[in-house]
Amino acid sequence: MPYYPEMTVIQGFAAVVRTRKLPPHAIADAPQVVLNEPVDAVQTVLAGEILGDYHIIDVAAELRVKNPTPQRMDEILRVDEGMRVQFGQELARVGKGRRTRVLYAPLEGVVTAIMGNRLVLQESRQTIEVKARVPGQVSAADTHQVTISGRGALIQCAWGNGRYAYRAYRFLPPDGFAGLSKMDPRISEYRNVVIISPAPINMGDLLVAQQQEVAGVVAPSMSADLREFAMQLTFPVLLTEGFGQRRPTTLLYRLLQENMGRQAAFDAVLPERWAEDRPEIMIPLPAEGVAPPAPSPDQALLVGTQVRITRAPWDGLVGTIEALPAAPQVLENGLRVPCAQVRLSADRIVPVPLANVELLG
Amino acid sequence: MAEQDTSSILVADLGSVHTRLLLLDLVEGQYRLVAASRARTTAEPPLSRVALGLEHAAAQMAEFTGHTLLDPQGQQMFLPENEHGQGVGAFLATSSAGRPMRVFLVGLTRELSLEAAQHALAGSYVTITDTLTPDDARSEEAQINALLNSNSDMIFIVGGTDDGAEELVKQLLAKVELALSLVHRGTPPTVLFAGNQVLRRAVKARLEQYTSVFTTKNVRPTAQEEQLFPAQIELALVYDEYRSKSAGGFDAVGRQSDVGLVPTTQGYISAMRYMAALPGPGIGPLCVDVGSANSLIIAGVEREPIYTIRTDLGVGHNIVRALETVTPARVQQWLPFEMDDEWLRNYAHNKALRPATVPATTEELLIEQALAREIVRELVTDARPLWGTGESALLPHFHPIIAAGAVLTETQHPAVAAMLLLDALQPVGLVDLYLDPHNLIASLGVVAYLRPLVTVQALENGGLVHLGTAFCPLGRVRKGRKAIKVQIRYGNKQKLTHTVRGGEIWRAPLLPGEPVEVRIQLSRGLSFGGKRRLKRRLVTGVAGLIFDARGRPLAMPRPRDRAAQLMAWLQAMSAPMQPAPLPEEELPEEALLPSLEDLTPEALAVLSEEE
Numbered sequence: 024m025p026y027y028p029e030m031t032v033i034q035g036f037a038a039v040v041r042t043r044k045l046p047p048h049a050i051a052d053a054p055q056v057v058l059n060e061p062v063d064a065v066q067t068v069l070a071g072e073i074l075g076d077y078h079i080i081d082v083a084a085e086l087r088v089k090n091p092t093p094q095r096m097d098e099i100l101r102v103d104e105g106m107r108v109q110f111g112q113e114l115a116r117v118g119k120g121r122r123t124r125v126l127y128a129p130l131e132g133v134v135t136a137i138m139g140n141r142l143v144l145q146e147s148r149q150t151i152e153v154k155a156r157v158p159g160q161v162s163a164a165d166t167h168q169v170t171i172s173g174r175g176a177l178i179q180c181a182w183g184n185g186r187y188a189y190r191a192y193r194f195l196p197p198d199g200f201a202g203l204s205k206m207d208p209r210i211s212e213y214r215n216v217v218i219i220s221p222a223p224i225n226m227g228d229l230l231v232a233q234q235q236e237v238a239g240v241v242a243p244s245m246s247a248d249l250r251e252f253a254m255q256l257t258f259p260v261l262l263t264e265g266f267g268q269r270r271p272t273t274l275l276y277r278l279l280q281e282n283m284g285r286q287a288a289f290d291a292v293l294p295e296r297w298a299e300d301r302p303e304i305m306i307p308l309p310a311e312g313v314a315p316p317a318p319s320p321d322q323a324l325l326v327g328t329q330v331r332i333t334r335a336p337w338d339g340l341v342g343t344i345e346a347l348p349a350a351p352q353v354l355e356n357g358l359r360v361p362c363a364q365v366r367l368s369a370d371r372i373v374p375v376p377l378a379n380v381e382l383l384g
Numbered sequence: 385m386a387e388q389d390t391s392s393i394l395v396a397d398l399g400s401v402h403t404r405l406l407l408l409d410l411v412e413g414q415y416r417l418v419a420a421s422r423a424r425t426t427a428e429p430p431l432s433r434v435a436l437g438l439e440h441a442a443a444q445m446a447e448f449t450g451h452t453l454l455d456p457q458g459q460q461m462f463l464p465e466n467e468h469g470q471g472v473g474a475f476l477a478t479s480s481a482g483r484p485m486r487v488f489l490v491g492l493t494r495e496l497s498l499e500a501a502q503h504a505l506a507g508s509y510v511t512i513t514d515t516l517t518p519d520d521a522r523s524e525e526a527q528i529n530a531l532l533n534s535n536s537d538m539i540f541i542v543g544g545t546d547d548g549a550e551e552l553v554k555q556l557l558a559k560v561e562l563a564l565s566l567v568h569r570g571t572p573p574t575v576l577f578a579g580n581q582v583l584r585r586a587v588k589a590r591l592e593q594y595t596s597v598f599t600t601k602n603v604r605p606t607a608q609e610e611q612l613f614p615a616q617i618e619l620a621l622v623y624d625e626y627r628s629k630s631a632g633g634f635d636a637v638g639r640q641s642d643v644g645l646v647p648t649t650q651g652y653i654s655a656m657r658y659m660a661a662l663p664g665p666g667i668g669p670l671c672v673d674v675g676s677a678n679s680l681i682i683a684g685v686e687r688e689p690i691y692t693i694r695t696d697l698g699v700g701h702n703i704v705r706a707l708e709t710v711t712p713a714r715v716q717q718w719l720p721f722e723m724d725d726e727w728l729r730n731y732a733h734n735k736a737l738r739p740a741t742v743p744a745t746t747e748e749l750l751i752e753q754a755l756a757r758e759i760v761r762e763l764v765t766d767a768r769p770l771w772g773t774g775e776s777a778l779l780p781h782f783h784p785i786i787a788a789g790a791v792l793t794e795t796q797h798p799a800v801a802a803m804l805l806l807d808a809l810q811p812v813g814l815v816d817l818y819l820d821p822h823n824l825i826a827s828l829g830v831v832a833y834l835r836p837l838v839t840v841q842a843l844e845n846g847g848l849v850h851l852g853t854a855f856c857p858l859g860r861v862r863k864g865r866k867a868i869k870v871q872i873r874y875g876n877k878q879k880l881t882h883t884v885r886g887g888e889i890w891r892a893p894l895l896p897g898e899p900v901e902v903r904i905q906l907s908r909g910l911s912f913g914g915k916r917r918l919k920r921r922l923v924t925g926v927a928g929l930i931f932d933a934r935g936r937p938l939a940m941p942r943p944r945d946r947a948a949q950l951m952a953w954l955q956a957m958s959a960p961m962q963p964a965p966l967p968e969e970e971l972p973e974e975a976l977l978p979s980l981e982d983l984t985p986e987a988l989a990v991l992s993e994e995e
Contacts, residue, residue, distance in 0.1 A: 048570040248726055248729060267727065321426070
């Protein structure tokens with residue numbers, strides 16, 4: 024009976040297609056990119072504005088209009104629905120000469136509605152810019168979303184702190200963060216580069232990274248208690264495995280090792296259940312031949328498939344499916360669940376619950 | 385007389401982690417569960433198409449039943465039933481997957497209207513974002529901003545008894561209308577009105593130009609009366625519309641279902657309405673479901689389902705919030721090993737990253753089971769005031785008790801599942817324990833919308849797993865002292881006696897489905913409804929019979945004894961069936977039962993020949 028496991032992409036060379044979107048309630052600016060044109064990872068591909076609170080202004084009351092008929096209000100108002108207004112801009116005017124009374128916009132925003140003698144102004148809250156985050160070519164674009172197609176090595180991670188960097192990276196020195204802490208940040212070769220730590224990190228390590236002005240940190244895991252702290256850091260923190268003391272996936276770190284010296288996009292997206300983006304590292308590679316298409320996430324588990332084990336006691340290990348027994352197997356803890364026989368080494372085959380393996384794309 | 389519909393029924397339950405599929409069909413003139421399958425739910429990115437998981441489950445079911453379910457032409461998802469018995473007569477779907485619906489409550493009074501609205505919502509997967517009443521101290525501007533900035537999916541308007549207050553409700557409607565008229569980008573929230581019936585037309589007329597408007601009967605037609613059922617039915621329709629619009633491709637499944645996509649809880653409520661009406665010991669049935677993202681408890685009290693759902697408690701997607709709510713200390717009291725808070729938090733965060741995974745080590749399994757116990761206790765704490773069964777800290781005499789959700793139904797041994805229920809609920813008296821590993825109850829509740837007879841027959845025809853009867857006397861005896869003297873007589877006149885001591889839980893090693901006579905003698909300090917002697921004829925379940933002498937309320941071990949005591953309880957429940965220990969009293973040697981391990985088909989054949 025086929026089983027369709029989850030998938031994590033760890034690929035040396037892949038077609039990477041990413042769609043960037045403005046929030047649905049944002050007001051989009053003019054297009055920032057041109058179809059089929061190349062874009063840099065840090066380039067703005069979409070821009071817009073998000074409006075904030077509504078302000079209800081009783082125009083008649085403010086201007087002391089005694090008989091605010093629709094015609095009278097038409098005469099008084101100096102703005103229309105949908106019009107953008109600046110702070111201090113004239114919204115309405117009544118009277119002449121010395122008796123003139125003027126209502127000015129109390130804030131910058133948009134006239135959302137005019138209802139009788141009331142005017143609703145929605146304040147401008149923030150302008151937003153959406154970056155490409157991966158280098159490539161614009162393959163589709165409209166006012167609210169842009170699709171970018173690139174190619175390179177792709178490593179999907181478990182967690183990110185919501186930050187981003189497009190930088191070169193280096194592995195930690197042999198003496199780890201302790202060694203890094205002794206360096207002079209002004210001349211350190213680790214300054215402004217992303218640090219790759221093949222061992223779990225702790226609070227002290229993050230403080231050293233901050234002090235050394237690194238551009239980011241990639242590690243297998245850290246304590247979940249450090250999440251809040253990590254999210255306040257200005258540089259990306261990417262965890263490849265999860266939280267606590269987790270074993271690194273060798274394959275992943277080998278891939279990073281093989282591409283040392285290149286710049287990479289470290290997109291430490293905070294994982295969210297219904298969001299399409301996952302935290303990931305993309306190392307752009309020169310276009311040599313046709314990149315394999317992005318793997319389909321709906322693939323059945325087959326004998327011979329390479330998988331990563333996601334739960335203890337074999338978490339982080341990569342193996343090959345040796346057999347898929349039809350009957351459920353009894354685990355060490357007594358649970359009887361559908362399992363795969365996974366070959367971890369030449370002489371070691373272990374039963375692993377199907378739910379605890381993921382395909383490696 | 386119309387011809388009775390005898391077609392098969394396929395029911396899907398789209399859970400946060402698993403998509404379960406059940407096939408109900410006629411067997412010897414009665415409907416029963418004939419097949420069940422399960423696949424991973426595929427609603428979340430990158431797949432974002434819940435129908436895919438459903439197709440996987442259907443293909444799996446077809447493989448082991450030989451029953452073609454999916455339409456090979458691909459014109460529709462399921463093949464209509466044909467004369468060869470292939471295909472599906474009816475397809476129904478429930479769902480608990482997806483983000484809970486965000487609801488903004490608008491009502492006349494907090495004590496009456498909003499309370500009734502909250503009772504109506506209690507059976508749905510919702511989060512209440514904010515409330516608005518006439519006595520709201522915020523400015524009108526702030527109220528409008530609250531309505532719009534809450535990102536609510538639905539505005540639920542209640543208030544005014546029928547023929548009661550109108551003007552204040554109209555003022556609230558005006559605010560809602562103003563807020564809706566300002567939504568120019570994104571999707572406006574749906575409106576459900578269940579207030580003063582005089583205003584139904586006015587609500588439609590004022591608000592329908594801005595959004596979808598549902599109206600139904602008043603949740604509080606008079607000051608004394610609550611009328612929740614019509615609002616719950618309408619809520620199910622709103623939920624169906626909400627789910628159809630949500631990410632995950634739920635609309636494709638909803639279109640296939642004869643009743644749309646019904647919240648799983650509504651299925652539970654519907655089924656419990658039937659089960660609560662059945663005669664039986666106790667005040668009614670009790671069902672607990674601990675899922676990945678949501679958990680619920682539903683009880684039949686005075687023939688009415690009383691339910692509490694928590695969309696923030698689960699052992700997968702919501703494990704982090706569950707751990708925060710129940711606190712690590714409460715989880716640790718169920719662990720027979722030392723585990724610091726940080727380790728537990730790391731565990732929870734890892735599980736939340738990969739909620740579909742299962743614990744593969746003993747430590748991790750025990751952590752999840754510990755958390756499940758505390759989630760159930762939290763549900764009981766929430767539900768107890770609604771039951772109206774008094775102030776006692778003990779569980780009212782619910783019977784039977786049914787557990788659903790993988791963490792409760794998939795354990796190392798069925799008796800461990802029974803112990804989890806006993807630990808978490810601490811029932812008193814004699815109670816039958818059941819497992820619902822296929823979410824049959826919720827599915828049958830939805831079937832009852834169309835064909836109630838199928839629900840009745842399928843429930844009676846054993847779709848649930850009977851764990852067995854648990855004997856849980858009230859009171860306590862000191863640890864190690866004689867507590868329950870048990871004598872079990874089998875149909876073949878063989879006899880087993882055993883003394884359960886204070887602080888112990890004992891599983892009588894019996895084969896399932898065996899009719900037995902049980903005689904109980906309790907020590908001083910313990911009782912079943914004031915009696916110390918009891919005789920019952922019973923049929924054993926898959927966990928045999930369970931005798932719990934750990935006391936009610938349950939006496940938790942002291943910290944220094946905790947590891948040993950918890951392991952002893954666990955071993956008593958999960959150890960392979962052994963011959964019963966020799967009692968102090970004389971026991972004829974032939975009364976000893978063989979262990980389950982000894983009962984291979986060959987051994988059973990020999991035994992039956994001997995008999």
